[in-house]
Structures are given as structure tokens and as C-alpha cells.
Amino acid sequence: MPAEPATVTGTDQRPGSQSALRRRNSQRIIRALMTSGRLTQAELARQTGLSTATVSNIVKAMVDGGLILTSPTTSSGRRALSVTLNGRGAVAVGVDFGRRHVNVVLVSLDHRVLAEDGVELPLGHQAEEGIEAAAQLVRRLLVDTGADAGSLLGLGAGIPGPIDHRTGKVIHGAILPEWVGIDLLGRLREAFGIPIFIDNDANLGALAQVSWGPYQNVRNLVFLKLGSGIGAGLILNGAPFYGNIGVTGEIGHATVADHGLICRCGNRGCLETVASTSTMIDLLSRGRSEPVSTEDIVRIALEGDPAALRVIDDAGLAVGRALANVCNLVNPEVIVLGGSLTGLDAILLEPVRRGLLRHAVPAVGESTELAMSGLSNRAEALGAATLVLQQAELPSL
Amino acid sequence: MPAEPATVTGTDQRPGSQSALRRRNSQRIIRALMTSGRLTQAELARQTGLSTATVSNIVKAMVDGGLILTSPTTSSGRRALSVTLNGRGAVAVGVDFGRRHVNVVLVSLDHRVLAEDGVELPLGHQAEEGIEAAAQLVRRLLVDTGADAGSLLGLGAGIPGPIDHRTGKVIHGAILPEWVGIDLLGRLREAFGIPIFIDNDANLGALAQVSWGPYQNVRNLVFLKLGSGIGAGLILNGAPFYGNIGVTGEIGHATVADHGLICRCGNRGCLETVASTSTMIDLLSRGRSEPVSTEDIVRIALEGDPAALRVIDDAGLAVGRALANVCNLVNPEVIVLGGSLTGLDAILLEPVRRGLLRHAVPAVGESTELAMSGLSNRAEALGAATLVLQQAELPSL
Structure with a gap:
């Protein structure tokens, strides 16, 4: 694989x-x-x-x-x-950079999670702050596990934005606009002094499903990350798929509303403008003194709040419809939903499935498994560690 | 590859x-x-x-x-x-079964087209008629080229419908409803008595572009066949991509009109219901004593007929928009347009490009080459012959 x-x-x-x-x-x-x-x-x-x-x-x-x-x-x-x-103490680091967080895992050569932790970061933070937070976490986790900095094989990092493989840079339209255009690989190399591997976070979420999740034998899998952005990672024929310039799985930018809102990508009425958590927050915060958070949305939906349920149902249908196009095109065996709303379970899965079955070619829709990610918010960091396990120089060959 | x-x-x-x-x-x-x-x-x-x-x-x-x-x-x-x-006279046969035609090519081991021909068939013909017509063509072309029936390595056949790899059968929703559910592989084996390889025609059109067309070094290519059906063939990482059950590239069944016409696939408002040649024929035949043919559409559009130009522009925009979703998902290097309207050249390419650039993520749209197929109506049969060259038992290994 x-x-x-x-x-x-x-x-x-x-x-x-x-x-x-x-x-x-x-x-x-x-x-x-x-x-x-x-x-x-x-x-x-x-x-x-x-x-x-x-x-x-x-x-x-x-x-x-x-x-x-x-x-x-x-x-x-x-x-x-x-x-x-024989792990010999060798350690791979996985880092998940988010819009408001950074998560870190340390894993061993023999495929065990040694340590993990995360911190919250302010919205709109600069890349430097994120990198520094990650470096502090790695140092602390190394101490906690008693591992030696010399034992680090490499560091994998997930970025919430598409990476243009021609330049190695995050392209315009990323969910972290402050990170666009910087030489992330160079900055990370400087900060850590070990081999660095980077990828889009949705791609790493997909990789985690087939390396740490229950889908190790699935050769064609789509991981859909639903958060303030919407993106998919593709495992095709058993390996992450990158296409021509490295920008794949951008289903958040399928046009779904001809005269909809302007999207950060420069187009109009993209799926993200109707189904992202940012849109849900906008819709559900009207008339409240305080804006709701993503956690609030999950909580009030589980309590049965009709407005939250309606907003999630509409978003789920739109996501399912976009996934139907994905299924018609690449016919995956499994679609895994990840992101910050996985706690909603059936409340989100059900409308997604309805949208998928309604719009997919019947034989394709009916043969596609749809499931919620069981790796919660660790998926991206675990996938980043897998990048290291798959790509770093092998020890003493 | x-x-x-x-x-x-x-x-x-x-x-x-x-x-x-x-x-x-x-x-x-x-x-x-x-x-x-x-x-x-x-x-x-x-x-x-x-x-x-x-x-x-x-x-x-x-x-x-x-x-x-x-x-x-x-x-x-x-x-x-x-x-x-050393070809030693070995010959691979490629057959393209269509809704109203069958085309045959004979190619040699050293990658030369030895002979080709086609015949028209009545709309709604049974599979048996198509197979018999193909068998007659093959026999005649063998005589013409002086080749020996014993020299046939195998026969590849393109079918205008998705093939479920679990059963080897054409699935419901195919453009040739008379062919749905029959054991095509078995029938062809019986008729020809040589190894048989079958695939969807759009997949073979894609394969032809990278084996006989100008795109031999392109690793990610989409071939869009626009005819009475609309389907795409995918070359991903240098090889045809089949997904989980073999049904890929079905972009003709992307929903584009929520309350549109019922589609043969069972859904509603699919791209095919607004952009196929059948739809164009319906639209342009109103008020005429005789229905127009696909050839008529090409001819009157090239003559500047305003209604034909408008119908083609609308269809092209819808196809371009669907291709934008394809680009956002799998980020091909090249998209090649094939089918029965290739003679329209810029009249069709221009609105497709406009739709693509309007709806794709900018970095992806701008880096994707869009071109008309240069293989005209031979693409599918040539791709079918490539199937044989790639998959048949190799001679005397």
C-alpha cells in the first residue's frame, strides 16, 4: 500500500x-x-x-x-x-496544524502511539506561532516519553489548505489565509532540523483511515473533512492520490448555489458557503447575544434543537449530493466522514446518506459504505505520522 | 504505464x-x-x-x-x-459497439493499424446483431490484410455502458438498454473463440489517448465522451482507473437541474438530460418536418445557425461546469473531448472551457489543458485494441 x-x-x-x-x-x-x-x-x-x-x-x-x-x-x-x-527508540512525529489548534502525536516504528497532545491557538494566528506551538509540544512529549531528540525519524505535518506540488506552497483559498505562499517546508526544516513531509490535512485524514483506522484493506476510500472548510482526501488503488499539481479532493468548491455567497476560493456558491461549520455558526448565531461554537452546535443538536437539526440536515443533504458526484466519478468502496462534527453521528450521517443515494448512479450509491471516522480529532496527526513511516529514510538498511 | x-x-x-x-x-x-x-x-x-x-x-x-x-x-x-x-503476423482486434454502429480495427504487435472499418446498425438493435456485424467485419478485414485467423491474440470490445466488475455485466442505465444484463463476455467468446477483454467505451477512449494519441506521457487524463450519453474515462497515475465495482467517470449523471427531466439512470435532471446529443436533437427538431441528426447539428452550427449555436453553448457550459467538479476532485493534466461532436472544434470547446474556468478552483482550472480528441471516431476501437496488447497472454514468453 x-x-x-x-x-x-x-x-x-x-x-x-x-x-x-x-x-x-x-x-x-x-x-x-x-x-x-x-x-x-x-x-x-x-x-x-x-x-x-x-x-x-x-x-x-x-x-x-x-x-x-x-x-x-x-x-x-x-x-x-x-x-x-526493533523500534530502537526511533520515533515519527505527526503534526496537525488547524485554524485554531495544533495537535501532535509521537509514534514508534512498531506502530504504537507513544504520546499525543494539542493546544488551542487564536483564530488568524501566523504560521510562526503554529510552528512554535508544535515545537514546544514535541519537546514536551519527548521528555514525557523519555525519548531522545536524536531518535526522531522525521516530522509529518498536515496543513488545512491545498498544497501546489509545483512550488510546495499552500495555494490561495486555504482555510489559513495567513499561511498562503510561505515556504512551509523550509520553515519546518529550520524549526525542527529533521526530515519534513507535508500534505493537505484531508489527504492525511484519508491516509490515517487506511493505516490506523479500520480500513487497512480498503483500496479506494474517500475521507471527507467537514469543518470550517470542506475537503476530501482520496486513497485510490491503495495510495494517496495527488493528480497533476497536487490539488485533489476539493469538493468544498463544487458550485451548489448559482447566486450564492462569494467563497474564499474566488468562486460563488461553493458547497462550503452552504455546508461548512462557519456557515452553520452564522445561521445559528442570529438573534443570540453570543455566537454559538461548533461544540455548541453538536450539543444543542443532540438535545433536539429544531434550528440546529434543520441546519445540519440541509448541510448534510448538500454534502451527500456532492459526494454522489464523487462516487459517480471514482467509485470508492468506503466514504469516511471526519472533522469537528463527528459527535453528531446519525444526525449528520443520515442526511448525507440520503443526499448520496438520491443523486448517485444507483449501483454506485448502493455499493458505497458511508461511516463516521472513529479516529476523532487524531486522524490528521496520525496520518501525518504515517507520512513519515512511509517516506522517511529507513533506519540501517 | x-x-x-x-x-x-x-x-x-x-x-x-x-x-x-x-x-x-x-x-x-x-x-x-x-x-x-x-x-x-x-x-x-x-x-x-x-x-x-x-x-x-x-x-x-x-x-x-x-x-x-x-x-x-x-x-x-x-x-x-x-x-x-517481430510481429510474426500476430493481430489484436479492437471493436467499438455503439448505439447505432460498430467499428473494428486490426492492429499489429508492433503498434501499427493494419485495417479498420465500421457499419451502421439500426437504433435498438439486439446485442446479437452487433456481435454478428462485428464478426463479419473482422472476417472481411482479415481477408483484406491477408492475416490468418490463427494469428489473433485476442479481441477488445468497448461497450457504451458501465460494466459492473462484480458480475461482468452491463448495468442498468446503459445507453444500449437492449444489452443490459447479458453475459457479453460469454457471448463474445462464443462468437470469436479467442481471448476477450471488455470495457466501457469512455474508458477505452481515454486509453487510446495515452496509447495512440498525442498524450503518451500524460499520467492523469480525463476523456469525456459527449454523444447520446455522456461519460468520462479516467487515466490516473498512468493506468485506467476502475474504482470499487468498475463504474467510474459517470459524470453524465451529475444532477444539474433539480426539477429537470427523468434520466435513464433513474435519477432526475442529470447532465445528460441537458447536454447530450439526444437532448440537442430534441431541442433543434421542434417545428421541423424531419428530426435533425447529429451530423446536421454539426453542419448547421458550422454554418452559423443561431439556435444550434445557442443549444451547443448551453450544453458546453453545463459540461464545463461538470468537468470543473472532476478537476477539483482528481486534478488531471489534460481533458480530451471526444464523441460525435468533435467536428465543432472551438464552437464546443470554448463554452466548455468557459464553464470549466468559471467553476474550478482557479489554480486547478488554469493548469488543466482542454483539447478536442484527434482520434475522431476511432478512439474507442483503438483503445479496445490496446486492452488486448496490454492484457492478452504474451506470445512465446
Whole structure:
């Protein structure tokens, strides 16, 4: 499932050569263990597509090298060898930068969450503030877990805005306008001094579903993040999909109201102008002395407030209709809803499903599973850590 | 670019083994030659990602086996070895089944069109009639080219309807309702007695653009077929994309008019109900003694008929708007328009581009190339032949 690292250099590492073959097979095994944690040799063979003999040979060499650990276990009642990476204390960092928060997770090579925490940030904060807050969190969590800063493999960061792969910069229209156009990769490298990997937050939410969530075997999945912005992350044929310039899943900018409100992207009547939490807050704050918060919306809807229920139903229908277009186009197996409204459960899922089934080609709508994310607000940071596990230089290969 | 054949059986062909490696490398070289025709060894190395040493070794073995032919040439002023498959008379058949036609092409292993022809069929014809017409065409073209029926590698067929990969059947809502639910693969196998590969016609149009058209190096391409139905074929990361059940690119069924006409898919106000050639024919036939044909529409629009120009402009805008959603989601590098209206050129392209730019996220719309297909009505049949070149059992491996 994971994408191979982008660069393979040197003649002996050309894809057709013997040494490249052995290296690729070893990497497959390590990536599988990073992604899934503990596996038997038989499971490793299945996941990597390698023969059990090849797996067994490579595992033996890696045990000798101290790179992995094995222990006897049973599988379907038979004796088996359970394999896990010797984490050697190596740690991957995942950071989720939001409009009003930053969340951090530390994960180990053997696919365990070591520590996690987050802080709130003021609306409209500059990129520097977000980066500094993340750096403080990472330092504190390292101390808490007793890990060593030298053990950091790399840092993955999720950004709530599309990233143009031609320039590596957040493009105009991002939910964090203060972050547009800055050299984020450079700033993060400077602040942390370790390898940095960045991606759009919805893409990372999708990646988290197939690496930490219950969908490890799903090859085509859409993660829809519904918050003050609306964006989707796509897993197609088992890997995150980036298209031509890296800007994919922008369903928040489907036109749904011809003469609707002007959107931050420059167009008019986009889905975001009718179904984002910002729009819900606007609608439900009228006539109140204090504006409602996203948490308030969830609370009063669960209490049965008719205005909140109506606003959520309308938003859900609009989102479902946009998802129908997504299904008609890329026909995913599963759609997972994430963002700040997951606590609404059926109150939100039901109108989304109604909109989806009403507007999708019947055979497609009926065969698509729709579910609420079970990773709550950790999805993006976990996906960011997966970026590191999938793309960072592998230790001592 | 081509997908690997689906089945690899036997322990010695597990992806990690030596013999599997050599087999895969040989296949890469053959597939590259099938797809591109004649290549130098250096170009082969670039296209397959193999080292020049590996390419040279395999080419040598294949020359000894009589499978390929080499000849001296020059490349950038230097001496080089040009490699081509020894076609040995092997032929791939591509068939495009339409609502009122069937087109057939015969192509050789070394990527040349040997013969092509088509016949018109009555609207509402049964699958049997279409298959029999195709069989007659194939027999005649074989005689014309002096090829032997024993030399047929396989037959690819394009169907104007979505194919459910779970059952292999055309699903409800296809443009050929008479073909829904029949076991097409079985019928074609019976009629031709050679390996059969089928796909949706829009998918094959997309495949033709990257195998026979000018877009051989484009990794993300959308082919939009605009005719009595509207459907898209997707090339994502260099290969046709099929999603979960095989039904992708169904943008003709995006809802664009809430209280619009009932669509053959069972929904209401789909793009097809406002922008298909059937709708154009309905609109432009009112008040005429004879209904206009698609060819008439092209002709009178080129003559400047105001009603035709208005109908095409409205349809183009609606198609462009739907394509904006496609761009926002999968961010292709190129969109190619095909179907029965390609003769309209700028008259159709211009409103499509206007709709696309108006509704796409600006960075995405501006970076997407939009062009008319240069393969005219051969695209689908050529794509069907490519299916065979990519998926048929390779000769004497």
C-alpha cells in the first residue's frame, strides 16, 4: 500500500537488478511492519506479495542485524513466528496544524502511539506561532516519553489548505489565509532540523483511515473533512492520490448555489458557503447575544434543537449530493466522514446518506459504505505520522 | 504505464523470486514495445525503468528467440540499436459497439493499424446483431490484410455502458438498454473463440489517448465522451482507473437541474438530460418536418445557425461546469473531448472551457489543458485494441 520512496540512485539500484530486488523486498517487509505493527511471517508474505521462503530469508538476515525481533506465537491454532520491528527508540512525529489548534502525536516504528497532545491557538494566528506551538509540544512529549531528540525519524505535518506540488506552497483559498505562499517546508526544516513531509490535512485524514483506522484493506476510500472548510482526501488503488499539481479532493468548491455567497476560493456558491461549520455558526448565531461554537452546535443538536437539526440536515443533504458526484466519478468502496462534527453521528450521517443515494448512479450509491471516522480529532496527526513511516529514510538498511 | 496481467501463478513466479523478476522485466520490455512501436535500447531503459545492461541482456535473449528484431540507427547523432517486436503476423482486434454502429480495427504487435472499418446498425438493435456485424467485419478485414485467423491474440470490445466488475455485466442505465444484463463476455467468446477483454467505451477512449494519441506521457487524463450519453474515462497515475465495482467517470449523471427531466439512470435532471446529443436533437427538431441528426447539428452550427449555436453553448457550459467538479476532485493534466461532436472544434470547446474556468478552483482550472480528441471516431476501437496488447497472454514468453 505505501508509496515507495521517490528516489533510488546508483546503477546497482536500478529496478531490474539483483541488489535492487533484495533492497525492495526488505523495504516491503519493513514498510508492512511499520504500517501494521506486529505480523506473522505468513501475514507478511500475504501483505507484501513475497513468497514465504523470501520472507523467511529476509527476516533471518534482519534478526541477525538486530533490525527486527521475533517471538513464537500461534495463528489459527498453528505455531507461527510473530515479527515486529526493533523500534530502537526511533520515533515519527505527526503534526496537525488547524485554524485554531495544533495537535501532535509521537509514534514508534512498531506502530504504537507513544504520546499525543494539542493546544488551542487564536483564530488568524501566523504560521510562526503554529510552528512554535508544535515545537514546544514535541519537546514536551519527548521528555514525557523519555525519548531522545536524536531518535526522531522525521516530522509529518498536515496543513488545512491545498498544497501546489509545483512550488510546495499552500495555494490561495486555504482555510489559513495567513499561511498562503510561505515556504512551509523550509520553515519546518529550520524549526525542527529533521526530515519534513507535508500534505493537505484531508489527504492525511484519508491516509490515517487506511493505516490506523479500520480500513487497512480498503483500496479506494474517500475521507471527507467537514469543518470550517470542506475537503476530501482520496486513497485510490491503495495510495494517496495527488493528480497533476497536487490539488485533489476539493469538493468544498463544487458550485451548489448559482447566486450564492462569494467563497474564499474566488468562486460563488461553493458547497462550503452552504455546508461548512462557519456557515452553520452564522445561521445559528442570529438573534443570540453570543455566537454559538461548533461544540455548541453538536450539543444543542443532540438535545433536539429544531434550528440546529434543520441546519445540519440541509448541510448534510448538500454534502451527500456532492459526494454522489464523487462516487459517480471514482467509485470508492468506503466514504469516511471526519472533522469537528463527528459527535453528531446519525444526525449528520443520515442526511448525507440520503443526499448520496438520491443523486448517485444507483449501483454506485448502493455499493458505497458511508461511516463516521472513529479516529476523532487524531486522524490528521496520525496520518501525518504515517507520512513519515512511509517516506522517511529507513533506519540501517 | 500498462497494468500488469492480473494472474501470476506458481511458487517460482511469486513477485520476489528470481525467475519472476526476469519474467517481469521481459514483459515490461514487450509491453513497452507493444505500446510505443519502435524504440531504441536507451528509450526502452527509460520507459521501463530498467538499467541499460538489463535491457541489453534481455534484448539479446529475445533476438536469439526470434521474438524481436533489431536494426542499427542513430539517436541524437550517436549510433544506437533500434528494437521492434517481430510481429510474426500476430493481430489484436479492437471493436467499438455503439448505439447505432460498430467499428473494428486490426492492429499489429508492433503498434501499427493494419485495417479498420465500421457499419451502421439500426437504433435498438439486439446485442446479437452487433456481435454478428462485428464478426463479419473482422472476417472481411482479415481477408483484406491477408492475416490468418490463427494469428489473433485476442479481441477488445468497448461497450457504451458501465460494466459492473462484480458480475461482468452491463448495468442498468446503459445507453444500449437492449444489452443490459447479458453475459457479453460469454457471448463474445462464443462468437470469436479467442481471448476477450471488455470495457466501457469512455474508458477505452481515454486509453487510446495515452496509447495512440498525442498524450503518451500524460499520467492523469480525463476523456469525456459527449454523444447520446455522456461519460468520462479516467487515466490516473498512468493506468485506467476502475474504482470499487468498475463504474467510474459517470459524470453524465451529475444532477444539474433539480426539477429537470427523468434520466435513464433513474435519477432526475442529470447532465445528460441537458447536454447530450439526444437532448440537442430534441431541442433543434421542434417545428421541423424531419428530426435533425447529429451530423446536421454539426453542419448547421458550422454554418452559423443561431439556435444550434445557442443549444451547443448551453450544453458546453453545463459540461464545463461538470468537468470543473472532476478537476477539483482528481486534478488531471489534460481533458480530451471526444464523441460525435468533435467536428465543432472551438464552437464546443470554448463554452466548455468557459464553464470549466468559471467553476474550478482557479489554480486547478488554469493548469488543466482542454483539447478536442484527434482520434475522431476511432478512439474507442483503438483503445479496445490496446486492452488486448496490454492484457492478452504474451506470445512465446
